[in-house]
Amino acid sequence: MSARQVTLAEVAKQAGVSLATASRVLNGSTRQVSEELSDRVLRTAEQLGYVPNASAQALARNSSSLVGLVVHDITDPYFSCIAAGVTRVAEEAGLVVVLGTTGRRPEREVELLSTLRAHRARAVVLAGSRTTDRVAQSRLAAEIDAFTEQGGRVACVSQAKLGTDTVVPGNRAGGRALARSLAELGHKKFAVLGGPSELVVARDRLAGFKAGLADAGVAPPVVINGAFTRDGGYEAALQLLSSKSRVTCVFAVTDVMAMGAMAALRERGVRVPEDMSIAGFDDIPTLRDTVPALSTVRLPLEQMGEIAAGLVLDAGGDEARTVRVAGEVVLRASTAHN
Amino acid sequence: MSARQVTLAEVAKQAGVSLATASRVLNGSTRQVSEELSDRVLRTAEQLGYVPNASAQALARNSSSLVGLVVHDITDPYFSCIAAGVTRVAEEAGLVVVLGTTGRRPEREVELLSTLRAHRARAVVLAGSRTTDRVAQSRLAAEIDAFTEQGGRVACVSQAKLGTDTVVPGNRAGGRALARSLAELGHKKFAVLGGPSELVVARDRLAGFKAGLADAGVAPPVVINGAFTRDGGYEAALQLLSSKSRVTCVFAVTDVMAMGAMAALRERGVRVPEDMSIAGFDDIPTLRDTVPALSTVRLPLEQMGEIAAGLVLDAGGDEARTVRVAGEVVLRASTAHN
DNA sequence: GCGTGGCGGGAAAGCGCTTTCCAGCGCTGC
DNA sequence: GCAGCGCTGGAAAGCGCTTTCCCGCCACGC
Incomplete structure (x- = not known):
């Protein structure tokens, strides 16, 4: 051999x-x-x-055929859908996708970016959600600068004040529209299962939701923060149930959290939607198969991955471009009139 | 810049x-x-x-820090779990994962392997399921040879007579054990929603299931083949319902197919498990949140990814190693006594 | 005192490509 | 008839590293 x-x-x-x-x-x-x-x-x-020999070519040409993709957790349908979109576009362009997972640790994001820089990746799609942690953000920004200095391109999915190309889902608008739709169903007392307070995505969705309730003249929601995962949603829901609040409708800031919350409700014998309405955000594919079907705000996840990859692959000017993607309220069986 | x-x-x-x-x-x-x-x-x-500069290092050392991972569809929880296991191990070893998706096209698998060879990837994990297509298989085998000739290592997840290291789930044994458990519940008339007949995994599970039924002295099942996807399961279930067969229990050869089948049953007003019991195979994480909870054969998916990555990363001898992973029958709410 | 061996440092030869630069050649245009 | 041009082919200079080989130095043992 x-x-x-x-x-x-x-x-x-x-x-x-x-x-x-x-x-x-x-x-x-x-x-x-x-x-x-x-x-x-x-x-x-x-x-x-x-x-x-691709390494030799990369060396001689001073540019490789690698595209980085950084996600928090590839088993999370939100990320795997985006990943599918990114890989499709990259593969069509004859490029190769390098997958990095952070496990939600901001410093991992920086490490990965540095590795990708070492490999002279020609572009990177950052699909993690930004935090409000100043230190982490500035380190990330520095690493992004280093990467672009070298001629690499970076795009983020979800908003980031990082001066890169960005695909921005309408988190705030989606949350707002959802709140209004739910208020129209007659609900008066809401709870929100929010993600960790430092996550920008979570904050935006929450803020939008609050604004929507205000629009409808409904009292502000009870807010319970939990981890940005299925189990986080589960825990948050339990906490909600054990609190005194008598809410009739709960909004989990991601579908994954909503699934966890539904499991908690089910265990506790709370019927959805008879006793409690529930809605999520993202419209991950697995939602099709929950019972009752979960109401949500649909985001075209795969397409978002494709757009991000597109941004990052066609050279574009020096200007940072932003593509907005609207969320669409989808009411299903998990939300009922009150 | x-x-x-x-x-x-x-x-x-x-x-x-x-x-x-x-x-x-x-x-x-x-x-x-x-x-x-x-x-x-x-x-x-x-x-x-x-x-x-990683390319320069790779060139000078004649070995890169890339590990390939080839899957059919990264949005399928089966694959994303395996991917998570592989990336975890690879990242711990300071390596970088290159993700390739085939969209279930065998020739893509060959292409990807060739690309990976060009990049001098030091190892590759092939997580696609093997087919019985002779031509495709031999082309793949040739490409694998070329890859190993070059000093790269290859491991497959799921059985493959390809002479590589392999992680083999107990498909046959799992199917058999499941059949026996279901027969014990008193069911007499079974259907199997099988995958495409050329997929080895699907065949093995089916064969095991048939053997289990035979063990229990139950008549052979009605078999309906469909695509190896959620929609394939959905279609197959519809076909089953429109046929005359009066079965009381259906086994879908993957959980993903089972989810599709459950959706079909639900739409047609067939209650699970009262009117029909249903079971899957794999125990993908999303199963936790289906209603009713799906009975299945549990495979430690993430761990399988880890094992495969482990095999492929520590040099090992020239001998092809095989690690068997047992499936464990898990009966949940979707299967009831008959 | 001098051969020996071990050790830290540097020069330089690659690794497998790409790309610049030059040589040769057959045309055209004056 | 010849400068000038466009075109094809080859020689060779890198690209940024690793690693071999060699050199000088010091501590030893005899």
Whole structure:
């Protein structure tokens, strides 16, 4: 084993041409090569099973074919959908996706970016949600600068005041619209299961929701913060149930949290939607199969990944571009009239 | 922008040492360097924000820090769980994961492997399910050979007669055990929603299930084949309902298919488990939140990813190793006595 | 005192490509 | 007839590292 790899030099020699010619044939050089030589090179390359060494190419060209993708947790449907979108676009462009997971640790994000920089990734999509932690943010910003200085491009999914291209879901507007729809159903007493207070996404959705309630002349909601996960939603719901508040409708700031919350309600014998209405945010695909079907604000997750990848791949100007993606309220069986 | 990248040479010059010394300091060379020089190098590297060029390192060392991961569809929880396991192990080992998705097209698998070979990935985990398509299989085998020839390692998740390290879930045994458990509940008339007949995983689970029924002295099941997806399960279930067969229990060969089937049953007003019991296979995390909770055969998906990554990362002998992972029958609310 | 061996440091030869630069050649235009 | 041009092919200089090889130095043992 470990038969040494076929190199361009071997192909060239075998075909009786120079290294330069072989290189020109086997890669879309601007230079023309006569059909005869070209054929010969192609044939011998094929015959020898030649595969160019990507590292060498990257080194010589000073640019690689890697695209980074940084997510918190790939098992979370929110992220895996975005990942699907990003990989689709990247693969179509003949690029290769490097997947990094942070486990929700901001410092991991910085580490990953640095690794990606080491690999001279040509672009990175950051799909983690930004925090309000000043220190973490500034370190991240510094790393992003270093990355772009080197000629790499960065795009974020979800808002980030980081001066990068960004795909911004309508978190605030979505939350607001949802609140109004729910108020129209006659609910008067709301609870919100919010994520960790330092997450911008969570804050925006909450703020939007509050604004929507205010629009409808409804009292502000009870807010319970929990982890941004299924179990976080579960815990938060339990906490809500054990509190004295008599709410009739609860909004979990992500679908994943809402699923956890529904499990908690079910366990405690609280019927959805008869005793309690519940809604989430994102419209992850698994929602189709919950019972009752969960009301939510639909975000085109895969498409968001595609857009982010698109932004980051076509050069664009120096200007940071922002693409807004609207959320659409989808009322299903988990929310009823009150 | 595009301020040229800090190179080792610059660090060396700045620190007043040779290239060799700088290299030795900044990477775990076996050679010792005096503390004084070492300090100086480290300090200037830090100060200049030096990040080694991974491509150059890969080229010089003739080995990269890339690990490939090939899945059919990253949004499928089965694969995303495995992916989580693989990335965890890879990241701990300081490696970087390259994610490739095939969309269930066998030729894509070959392409991806070739790309990974171009990148001199040091290892690859193939998480797609093998098919019985001879041509596709032999092309894949050839590509795997080429990859290993080059010193890369390959591991497969799910059985593959490909001569690679393999993590083998107990598909047959799991199917068999499940069948027996279900027969014990008193069911006499079964249906199986099988995947495409050329998928080995699907076949094995089906075969095991049939064997289990035979063990219990129950008649063979009605078999309906559909796509290996949620919608495939949905369609297959509809087909089952419109057929004349009066079955009381249905086994979908994957949880994802089972979820689709449950949706179909729900739509048609067939109550689970009162009118029909249903069970799946895999125990994907989302199962926790279906109603009724789905009976299944539990596979430690994330762990399988970890094991595969482990196999592929620690050198091991030339021998192809096989790790068997047992499935455990988990009966939940979706299956009832008959 | 001098060969020996161990050790820290540097020069330089690659690793497998890309790309610049130059040589040769057949044209055109004066 | 020849300067000038466009075009194809090859030689060779990198790209940023790692690693071999060599050199000088010091501590030893005889």
